[in-house]
Amino acid sequence: MAVLDEVGLFSAEYSGPPPPAMIQAYEDIQEGLGVSLLNTTIENAKHIRMLEHEELRARVSEAKTGQFMAFGVAVTGLFCSVYLGVNEEPWLGAVIGGGTLVGIVAAFLKREGAVRRTEPLPKGPPEPAREEVDGDG
16 A cells, blocks of 8 residues: 655746636536636726725715715805904904814815825834044044
């Protein structure tokens, strides 16, 4: 009786449709199996594209909703500050109006900073500058 000394494991991944040799090997096993595999691959690719499209639409919708809500809060704050300023509470109106404007400006500056940053931040503390020693003195 022979004893098996080694066991092997084979795994393969493909991006896109399977290679023709693999489709033919499945066809050799059972007629129509290779075509079924190819059709499944095509349907899966369509499904993935549809999910990616839906995710993009959801992100855009979420961003627009956030912008509209922020606009509503800002306008409400400014109206409140004007109302208070006109109705004998100028300090309270100035505080609310100033806080609203500072919040709006901070949000825009924070977003601009995030958009403009294209290179990654360095990891760890910066290296100290080395002084060059002049050999003359």
